[in-house]
Amino acid sequence: MRIVFMGTPDFAVPCLQALLDAGHAVCGVFTQPDKPKGRGYALAPPPVKELALERGIPVYQPATLRTPETAALVASLLPEVIVVVAYGKLLPKEILQLPPHGCINVHASLLPKYRGAAPIQWAVINGDEVTGVATMQMDEGLDTGDILLVEKTKIGENETSGELFDRLRDLGAQVLVETLRQLEAGTLERRPQGNEGASYAPMLSRELSAIDWSRSAREIHNLVRGLSPWPVASSVYQGKRIKIYQTQVSGKESGEPGQVLPGKDFLVCCGQNTALKLMTVQYEGGKRMDGSDFLRGHPALPETRMGF
Secondary structure, eight states: OEEEEEEOSGGGHHHHHHHHHTTOEEEEEEOOOOEEETTTTEEEOOHHHHHHHHTTOOEEOOSOSOSHHHHHHHHHTOOSEEEEESOSSOOOHHHHTSSTTOEEEEESSSTTTTBSSOHHHHHHHTTOSEEEEEEEEOOSSSSOSEEEEEEEEEOOTTOOHHHHHHHHHHHHHHHHHHHHHHHHHTOOOOBOOOSTTOOBOOOOOGGGOBOOTTSBHHHHHHHHHHTTTTTOEEEEETTEEEEEEEEEEEEEOOSOTTBBOSSSSOEEEEBTTEEEEEEEEEETTSOEEEHHHHHHHSOOOTTOBOBO
16 A cells, blocks of 8 residues: 555554565655754654665655645655554644545554553553553544554563563554555454543653652552653662662561661562562662662661652
């Protein structure tokens, strides 16, 4: 099929690659403008742009899609369908209606649950056991279009959002190719979403990082997993900020929330008489290390409490 692809970050790259590998004619790629990156703030291209340029595909980076000029540009490419994967911009009605087969989006959740920008992270933070990828026929709403295909996958008990991200981006590419195969064959069916069970997954922020030790060990464990690799859960240990990258739920322990238990393992009491083992941490100004190694260099005193 003749396709215009709209996407920006790493998550979208396997989808674009899969379209090319399947023999589709990608006639143009729309992606976000280059952004400053690194200490020198040099402009860096989005990952999707890099792949498109490698494959000789025209790249367009408009600041907005909501102009007659941009709509005319998209129309001039004569797409049969527009594929959208983590593009970062809402498509106006004028563009949604351009292709004969409309616009198809790949979304990393079991819609209508977790509409929005961070479905992978919130599924982990909320302790979901199952998630997946859905393709949908886009409309003017935010992830509200008719469902096309869905593929589910289990979330590992200790799996981080970064690890799940890698799995879902590959799964998304597979679901996308199958969606287009069925579209071409005329066998693709649409299912209205409805709003029952719908939820919103907003972008993450650093404000989410601070751990409340009065919550259960399982809840904190899920938060740590969901905030890895960014913005990373954190607390205060002996007056300094400590980032916590990996944890393990321990058994029942009696102690005040935030109390560091004596011993070789970095065990912290949590709410509901639970405890959490800190497996990988990074002290302010230091390197990432094993929790027990950290304690050897920064031993806990009897009154040591993790800060909020």
